[in-house]
Amino acid sequence: MKKIVMSVLAVWLAVIALCAARGLLVQPPGMPPIPIVLAVTIPIAAFLGAFRWSNNFREYVLTFDLRVAVMMQAWRFAGFGFLALYANRVLPGLFAWPAGVGDVLVGITAPRILCSLVQLPGFAASKSFMSWNLFGILDLVVAVGMGGLTSMLPSHVTGGVTMGPITQLPLALVPGFLVPLFAMLHLTAIFQSRRLAAVATVKAR
Numbered sequence: 086m087k088k089i090v091m092s093v094l095a096v097w098l099a100v101i102a103l104c105a106a107r108g109l110l111v112q113p114p115g116m117p118p119i120p121i122v123l124a125v126t127i128p129i130a131a132f133l134g135a136f137r138w139s140n141n142f143r144e145y146v147l148t149f150d151l152r153v154a155v156m157m158q159a160w161r162f163a164g165f166g167f168l169a170l171y172a173n174r175v176l177p178g179l180f181a182w183p184a185g186v187g188d189v190l191v192g193i194t195a196p197r198i199l200c201s202l203v204q205l206p207g208f209a210a211s212k213s214f215m216s217w218n219l220f221g222i223l224d225l226v227v228a229v230g231m232g233g234l235t236s237m238l239p240s241h242v243t244g245g246v247t248m249g250p251i252t253q254l255p256l257a258l259v260p261g262f263l264v265p266l267f268a269m270l271h272l273t274a275i276f277q278s279r280r281l282a283a284v285a286t287v288k289a290r
Contacts, residue, residue: 086145097128098262105257114247118236121252121260125229128265132272146273147280151209152202154270158221159195161267164188175250177243180228180235187224191217209274210281218271218278225268229260 135142167185170176236248
């Protein structure tokens with residue numbers, strides 16, 4: 086199953102890169118960013134569908150190393166780049182500030198969460214771990230939502246800075262690949278946390 090998952094990830098990344106290179110994710114200013122929304126939601130829907138209907142995939146998700154899932158979220162610190170792009174008038178602040186700050190918060194707290202997973206037995210089943218993952222998903226939802234809203238606003242509202250760059254390479258890989266991937270990692274952690282909490286409850290009876 087691991088080889089299949091890695092192959093799917095590679096093909097997915099290649100498809101998104103190709104679509105972005107051909108301008109298939111670009112929408113005229115003021116229009117709903119439907120291609121980007123589809124690029125974000127289709128992979129997540131496929132993940133949830135596979136988890137629901139494939140026993141092998143569900144077992145893979147439920148046994149995935151949580152330390153790896155959390156460690157990969159540390160890359161979210163790169164969300165600071167959104168603020169740098171805002172400062173250089175590449176992306177509008179209405180999107181860059183919530184997306185950037187939220188990602189940085191998840192990224193800088195990931196090492197602490199990882200240490201707790203390693204050092205504290207039962208932390209994976211705790212409310213703290215669940216809350217951190219829910220916050221991580223909320224940050225992604227806010228980022229996508231603000232990106233979509235900003236895309237539909239008249240350019241004079243955003244000071245002439247548009248969301249156009251996020252639909253082109255290399256930034257298009259963020260909503261098209263990284264955002265769904267990070268969401269899947271959070272969902273993996275949540276599914277495992279729920280199962281561990283249920284087991285702990287049964288044992289406590």
